[in-house]
Amino acid sequence: MTDATLNRTAQTGSAAKSPSIIGVALKEAALTAVIVFLMSLLMVGFQTQAVQGQYLGYVTRYSDVFWAVIIIPAGRFVMALDRQGKTMPAVIVGALAFIYFFIGGALGVLELPIYKSIPLPYEQPMVNVIFGLGALYILGTALKSNLSAGQRRQTLEQREAAEAKSAKIARNISSILGPILVIGAVVLPMTPWGDRQLVDSLILVLTYVMLGWGLNIVVGLAGLLDLGYVAFYAVGAYTYGKLSTELGFSFWESLPLAGIMAASFGICLGFPVLRLRGDYLAIVTLGFGEMIRIVLINWQVFTGGPNGIGQITKITFFGYPFERSAPEGTTTFAQLFGLPFSSAHRVYFLYYVILVLALITNFVTMRLRRLPIGRAWEALREDETACRALGINPTNTKLTAFAMGAMFAGFAGSFFATRQGFISPESFTFIESAVILAIVVLGGMGSQVGVALAAILLIGLPEALRQLELYRMLAFGGSMVLIMLWRPKGLLAHRAPTILLNKHKKTKAAGAA
Amino acid sequence: MEYFLQQLINGLTLGAIYGLIAIGYTMVYGIIGMVNFAHGDVYMIGAFQAMIVLLITSALGMTWVPLQLLLMLVISVILTAAYGWTVERVAYRPLRGSTRLAPLISAIGMSIVLENYVQLLQGPRPKPIEPVIRGGFALTSQASGFVVQLGYLQIVIVLLTIVLMTGFAYMIAKTPLGRAQRACEQDRKMASLLGVNVDLTISQTFIMGAALAAVAGMMVTLYWGVNDFFMGFVAGIKAFTAAVLGGIGSLPGAMLGGVLIGLIEAFWSAYFSAEYKDVAAFSILVLVLIFRPTGLLGRPEVEKV
Numbered sequence: 095m096t097d098a099t100l101n102r103t104a105q106t107g108s109a110a111k112s113p114s115i116i117g118v119a120l121k122e123a124a125l126t127a128v129i130v131f132l133m134s135l136l137m138v139g140f141q142t143q144a145v146q147g148q149y150l151g152y153v154t155r156y157s158d159v160f161w162a163v164i165i166i167p168a169g170r171f172v173m174a175l176d177r178q179g180k181t182m183p184a185v186i187v188g189a190l191a192f193i194y195f196f197i198g199g200a201l202g203v204l205e206l207p208i209y210k211s212i213p214l215p216y217e218q219p220m221v222n223v224i225f226g227l228g229a230l231y232i233l234g235t236a237l238k239s240n241l242s243a244g245q246r247r248q249t250l251e252q253r254e255a256a257e258a259k260s261a262k263i264a265r266n267i268s269s270i271l272g273p274i275l276v277i278g279a280v281v282l283p284m285t286p287w288g289d290r291q292l293v294d295s296l297i298l299v300l301t302y303v304m305l306g307w308g309l310n311i312v313v314g315l316a317g318l319l320d321l322g323y324v325a326f327y328a329v330g331a332y333t334y335g336k337l338s339t340e341l342g343f344s345f346w347e348s349l350p351l352a353g354i355m356a357a358s359f360g361i362c363l364g365f366p367v368l369r370l371r372g373d374y375l376a377i378v379t380l381g382f383g384e385m386i387r388i389v390l391i392n393w394q395v396f397t398g399g400p401n402g403i404g405q406i407t408k409i410t411f412f413g414y415p416f417e418r419s420a421p422e423g424t425t426t427f428a429q430l431f432g433l434p435f436s437s438a439h440r441v442y443f444l445y446y447v448i449l450v451l452a453l454i455t456n457f458v459t460m461r462l463r464r465l466p467i468g469r470a471w472e473a474l475r476e477d478e479t480a481c482r483a484l485g486i487n488p489t490n491t492k493l494t495a496f497a498m499g500a501m502f503a504g505f506a507g508s509f510f511a512t513r514q515g516f517i518s519p520e521s522f523t524f525i526e527s528a529v530i531l532a533i534v535v536l537g538g539m540g541s542q543v544g545v546a547l548a549a550i551l552l553i554g555l556p557e558a559l560r561q562l563e564l565y566r567m568l569a570f571g572g573s574m575v576l577i578m579l580w581r582p583k584g585l586l587a588h589r590a591p592t593i594l595l596n597k598h599k600k601t602k603a604a605g606a607a
Numbered sequence: 608m609e610y611f612l613q614q615l616i617n618g619l620t621l622g623a624i625y626g627l628i629a630i631g632y633t634m635v636y637g638i639i640g641m642v643n644f645a646h647g648d649v650y651m652i653g654a655f656q657a658m659i660v661l662l663i664t665s666a667l668g669m670t671w672v673p674l675q676l677l678l679m680l681v682i683s684v685i686l687t688a689a690y691g692w693t694v695e696r697v698a699y700r701p702l703r704g705s706t707r708l709a710p711l712i713s714a715i716g717m718s719i720v721l722e723n724y725v726q727l728l729q730g731p732r733p734k735p736i737e738p739v740i741r742g743g744f745a746l747t748s749q750a751s752g753f754v755v756q757l758g759y760l761q762i763v764i765v766l767l768t769i770v771l772m773t774g775f776a777y778m779i780a781k782t783p784l785g786r787a788q789r790a791c792e793q794d795r796k797m798a799s800l801l802g803v804n805v806d807l808t809i810s811q812t813f814i815m816g817a818a819l820a821a822v823a824g825m826m827v828t829l830y831w832g833v834n835d836f837f838m839g840f841v842a843g844i845k846a847f848t849a850a851v852l853g854g855i856g857s858l859p860g861a862m863l864g865g866v867l868i869g870l871i872e873a874f875w876s877a878y879f880s881a882e883y884k885d886v887a888a889f890s891i892l893v894l895v896l897i898f899r900p901t902g903l904l905g906r907p908e909v910e911k912v
């Protein structure tokens with residue numbers, strides 16, 4: 095909300111005429127009702143579907159529109175009251191609606207028969223749950239404004255102090271949480287909770303953590319907005335795919351090659367465009383990402399087209415395969431250690447491989463930040479003109495960041511290929527780039543722990559909610575918006591330079607890492 | 608020659624549609640400096656709503672096509688404008704004055720939300736509809752070998768776009784609303800000091816962008832006759848490319864960029880390969896940006912220290 099509207103509400107609030115408070119709230123509710131009606135009239139009210147398999151017809155869902163037009167403005171009404179200082183209605187309505195919708199909907203999600211006997215406005219349980227979450231939001235804001243009553247307006251100093259405080263908290267959280275996460279990640283598969291399914295999902299999460307850390311070099315440190323990061327991921331994956339199927343390379347042999355390949359792609363693509371700034375760079379990288387995907391789809395002879403490349407060699411334990419029985423002359427992993435064969439071995443091994451790869455990415459980034467080149471990246475992010483004046487070559491500096499980020503994407507891509515055993519252009523769409531960028535930004539640009547947290551939140555949660563199927567992506571997009579609204583600078587935001595000139599500040603900043 | 612003429616007609620039609628979407632991007636970028644990633648999906652919602660109006664009017668037995676088209680246009684524009692307003696109000700306004708990346712991520716999230724919202728409500732399958740406007744003029748005779756077709760629908764699309772563009776250019780240049788928009792584009796803080804309601808103006812910008820996207824959506828529904836929930840993504844990227852190509856922030860630039868992208872696509876598919884038409888569009892974009900980073904009609908950005 096802008097200052098102007100805040101100001102207005104403050105004035106009406108101080109006037110303290112009860113009819114005007116209700117009046118304002120009613121006006122807002124009426125506006126919301128009109129908007130909700132307009133939005134839902136056709137999209138919710140009519141469902142298009144093929145009739146008799148031939149013509150496109152529709153079925154009507156008027157009652158769904160009706161309830162939306164009743165419920166959402168009601169919520170808006172109590173929120174408007176809350177904003178003007180009358181918190182109680184919002185607390186009561188929020189709490190009751192939360193219990194009714196959320197619990198009622200949850201019973202349906204869990205497929206309990208009792209769901210049928212509860213009179214809920216929507217047939218689909220998830221829709222009721224969504225309304226329940228909305229009620230929770232109302233309740234939350236009401237309670238928050240109840241606590242901080244009277245301090246709506248902050249002065250600039252207060253706001254800056256609050257920001258500095260939250261940055262400090264973020265630093266502290268990072269320095270505590272980082273080691274905990276690493277130790278947890280190492281130990282988890284050995285604990286009873288680390289069953290195969292969980293480890294499998296964690297492999298996916300860690301892949302995104304690694305990609306996020308790689309992109310963090312480009313976006314978080316060098317401040318270059320890259321919307322086509324997935325292109326380098328694809329290059330890495332296809333490099334390994336081709337090397338393994340055509341030339342019989344193993345994963346370990348082609349891992350460095352995939353990194354080099356992706357990095358050289360980064361340099362080739364980056365060189366002409368890196369003098370562009372901000373959004374122009376973003377759209378050009380997006381264009382490159384799409385171009386590489388289109389080439390992958392259409393260059394049938396080399397890439398296999400939409401069918402992709404299959405039968406990619408699976409990962410081996412440094413030469414010992416994870417198979418039930420090895421071809422003659424070789425030993426399997428199980429034989430080598432005298433263990434009974436289990437297909438889970440490979441999963442656990444993959445988990446540790448990606449963990450190590452991700453930690454290497456992290457380690458390299460942390461060290462690079464302290465080198466002259468890393469400091470040049472951070473300086474470039476803050477002020478390009480000043481950098482030019484100080485004799486830093488912006489193009490070369492940006493190119494190294496771009497190539498470095500691309501290299502880690504190449505590693506991750508090659509890991510992806512060996513894990514899946516099959517790659518196709520389907521896996522390298524724009525949405526992947528968007529997800530990785532979202533992880534970096536949501537985590538708080540430049541914060542390594544934040545990126546890991548965001549990856550767990552954005553990839554892990556939807557993975558855990560797999561039974562919600564259709565609502566998974568909705569929740570994904572919704573949480574992207576909500577996290578941004580809640581913390582626009584990211585979960586753990588701190589943008590302090592890694593190294594400061596001032597000595598006593600330096601010790602403080604060291605904790606930021 | 609005949610073949611060339613045909614591609615020119617097709618390219619112009621396509622370009623008109625891209626241009627209308629591109630205006631939404633360029634206006635929003637001009638006024639608040641953000642890439643409204645959800646704009647492509649607003650266009651998709653416009654297409655769906657136009658399709659639903661068409662189905663309802665047909666089911667009610669309305670057979671007079673001009674009335675059907677008018678209803679499609681008016682209803683879809685109004686309802687889609689409501690979406691444009693809501694997207695801005697919910698996902699962008701709270702982030703005003705925040706970092707540059709925050710609204711972008713919020714916009715990407717909103718785009719995912721809208722796509723899945725439509726998928727949930729209308730189903731994941733493509734929706735084919737019967738063509739409403741058939742036929743056209745044959746510009747050349749059979750004797751010359753290749754018959755150049757100019758469809759009635761293509762005429763409608765190009766004419767409607769020209770009318771809308773003229774009206775729009777007038778609105779920006781002469782009306783108080785246009786003045787407020789230009790003022791906000793130049794300096795938001797100063798405009799608000801001088802009594803321009805900045806929030807309202809930005810909301811109106813989003814409403815106008817969504818309305819134009821809805822028109823483009825209606826045209827595409829009639830032109831190609833298949834809608835699906837994912838159609839907004841590619842169209843959105845192309846339209847954004849068009850906006851950048853023409854010079855982002857410039858209205859004539861958006862239209863020019865749209866037409867150029869449409870022509871490039873049509874000619875590339877006709878003379879080279881249809882599969883690589885998107886690559887051609889993006890390559891042109893990259894070339895333009897390298898040699899003229901502000902686009903064809905854009906003003907050079909002056910950096911203030």
